[in-house]
Amino acid sequence: MWALRRASTPLRNQGYRVRTSHVFGKLEVPYSWEANVAGFVTTATLSDRFISFERNNLATWPSSGIYISSHGLSTQAGAENSGEEDNVEDGFSELDEALPTTRSEIADDDDDIVDDGSQNELDLLEGETVLAEKKSSKWVPSELTKVIWNAPGLSVASALDKWVSEGNELSRSDISLTMMSLRRRRMFGKALQFSEWLEASGQLEFNEKDYASRLDLIAKVQGLHKAESYIAKIPKSFHGEVVHRTLLANYVVANNVKKAEEVFNKMKDLKFPMTTFAYDQMLILYKRIDKKKIADVLLLMEKENVKPSRFTYIVLIDVKGLSNDIRGMEQVVDTMKAGGMEPDSYTLSILAKHYVSGGYKDKAKAILKEIEESNSRIPQWSRRILLPLYVSLQMEDEVRRLWKSCEENPRIEECMAAIVAWGRLKNVPEAERIFNIVVKTFTKLSTRHYYTMLKVYGDSKMLTKGKELVNQMAKSGCRIDPFTWDAVVKLYVEAGEVEKADSFLVKAAQQYGMKPLFTSYMTLMDHYARKGxxxxxxKIFHKMRQSGYMPRLGQFGTLIRAYVNAKTPAYGMRERMMGDKLFPNKALAGQLAQVDPFRKTAVSDLLD
Structure with missing residues (x-):
């Protein structure tokens, strides 16, 4: 059993009260999480039927509330959910020359340290075979894997037909390991083609995990709308917990609160055995969207006797750290240890990150020393974690020391971490030198590897070198995907060529049939907002909605800032937000007041 102990300040002084049983102890939510409510006080009590909230002294705009019945979660109100201009010649002719594709091979995962979409895939789809590959330091790709890797464009099926016709046989373990390798390399488009071929050719009798894997790939490649349609094609006998939690995980990735809660409640209604995975997904969602609901998920976990996983603790540690509640973060770690789980290097790295951001540099340095000592036998596992942390502490000598220990026998993950580190230290020549080592040492580079160097050029506003690298990337046969677009958009914007950035994104999306990253749109919209x-x-706001990105408060905040800087009224903006079930916090309400076409002033009252 576990308990989340008292946070840094007395509960009654934080403006948020949660009453729980002795098992979970006292759950506390810092007042800063509820910045849009004045004098906010909440009392949550767990009964056999529901958790009810009592709210007093609410601001003009109601905050969101959550109702948790014995079946699950439902938002009552206010939760955040989730003609084109002519193309301008942009100098990236390789977009026309690269292999054509109409499917995305990336996932739109957050950069959040605890929201690793790959973990979701590993946990729910590939099972023990994943661990076999992860633990094998000498793993080499099978012939089956190589066939799919090397198949051009959309020709995976024909390449596999030819391979099988040559007398090669498939086993389930071969299939699982190959699918895993494709996922780990974010080759979701080819993984989907592989899955489709397996079923169409009769090479594999599908079980629920296979259908769930297909569902997940469709969501990543073709979007959630197609994934929802695919569910109807799955035999009813396989509509189990794994399929539902796969859909839940993808709604969480999309920040679609309403759909995620609907699926979670349905899983409860169908009386599926609720694993920690489903609750962790809700914690991830509320960590991004509405942190005050985290306590409600923990209460429900206690009521259902669902024990926390290591990932549960990681989310809670990150939440406390993000709110700068260092004492509360440390108390979660103590509870984790009391429950028999020692923090691993990944968990320690999150602690160190928040110690740095909170100004506790000595504590951060002690954590980094602990990570190095705990991985003294296999230092390669810790170097890629330590490099960015030493950068955040501006310890350039330690970065140089770690890289020197890697250089004799470099691993590609360490090289990538070193490139990022030197880029952040503004040492572009050293980052370039390491990237050249990567190009010479490793024969088959992915988009991600080029993207790492592209980002260094973007941060340093080196547009010409960025263009040269994209050309080099295309000539090597590497796919030009939305991560590449994101880097190019930022390169153009940083160089002051916003029109080219905008038209480049339009052209790339049309040619490749993929969805641009959320951050690509926001980079453009933020620039337009600053310029009024x-x-x-x-236009960008509308494109984001067309691409399936449900409006959030941040998007509306950026859009309203454009009206503020243009000194022009925003007619119907409040109604638009209400239509998306979004309610402004205090800062956004202030912006809305500035662009309210009907606001009263002293002069208008006099004229009236």
């Missing part, structure tokens, strides 16, 4: 360019800010 309402027309283009609204």
């Amino acid at each position: 360019d309402v027309h283009n800010a609204e």
Whole structure:
């Protein structure tokens, strides 16, 4: 059993009260999480039927509330959910020359340290075979894997037909390991083609995990709408917990609160055995969208006697750290240890990150020393974790020391971490030198590897070198994907060529049939907002919705800032937000007041 102990300040002083049983102890939510409510006080009590909230002294705009019945979660109100201009010649002719594709091979995962979408895939789809590959330091790709890797474009099926016709046989373990390798390398498009071929050719009798894997790949490659349609094609006998939690995980990735809660409740209604995975997904979602609901998920876990996983603790540690509640973060770690789980290097790295951001440099350094000592036998596992942390402490000598220990026998993950580190230290020549080592040492580079160097050029506003690298990337046969677009968009914007960035993104999305990253759109909209360019800010806002990105408060905040800087009224903005079930916090309400076309002033009252 576990307990989350008292946070840094007395509960009654934080403006948030949660009553729980002795098992979970006292759950506390810092007042800063509820910045949109004045004098906010909440009391949550667990009964056999539901958790009820009592709210007093609410601000004009109601905050979101959550109702948790014995079946699950439902938002009552206010939760955040989730003609084109002519193309301008942009100098990236390789977009026309690269292999054509109409499917995305990436996932739109957050950069959050605890929201690793790959963990979701590993946990729910590939089972023990995943661990076999992860633990094998000498793993080499099978012939089956190589066939799919080397198949051009959309020709995976024909390449596999030819391979089988040559007398090669498939086993389930071969299939699982190959699928895993494709996922780990984010080759989701080829993984989907592989899955489709397996079923169409009769090479594999599908079980629920196979259908869940297909569902997950469709969501990543073709979007959630197609994934929802695919569910109807899955035999009813396989509509089990694994399929539902796969859909839940993808709604969480999309920050779609309403759909995620619907699936979670349905899983409860169908009386599926609720694993920690489903609750962890809700914690991830509320960590991004509405942190005050985290306590409600923990209460429900206690009521259902669902024990926390290591990942549960990681989310809670990160939440406390993000709110700068260092004492509360440490108390979660103590509870984790009391429950028999020692923090691993990954967990320790999260602690160190928040110690750095909170100004506790000595504590951060002690954590880094602990990580190095705990991985003294296999230092390669710790170097890629330690490099960015030493950078955040501006310890350039330690970065150089670690890289020197890697250089004799470099691993590609360590090289990538070193490139990022030197880029952040503004030492572009050293980052370039390491990237050249990567190009010479490793024969088959992925988009991710080029993206790492592209980002260094983007941060340093080196547009010409960025273009040269994209050309080099295309000539090597590497796919030009939305991560590449994101880097190019930022390169153009940083260089002041925003029109080219905008038209480049339009052209790339049309040619490749993929969805641009959320951050690519936000980079453009943020620039337009700063310039007071309402027309283009609204255009990007509309494109984001068309691409399936449900509006959030941040998007509306950026859009409203465009109206503020343009000194023009925003008619119907409140109604638009209400239509998306979004309610402004205090800062956003202030912005809305500035662009309210009907607001009263002293002069208008006099004229009336």
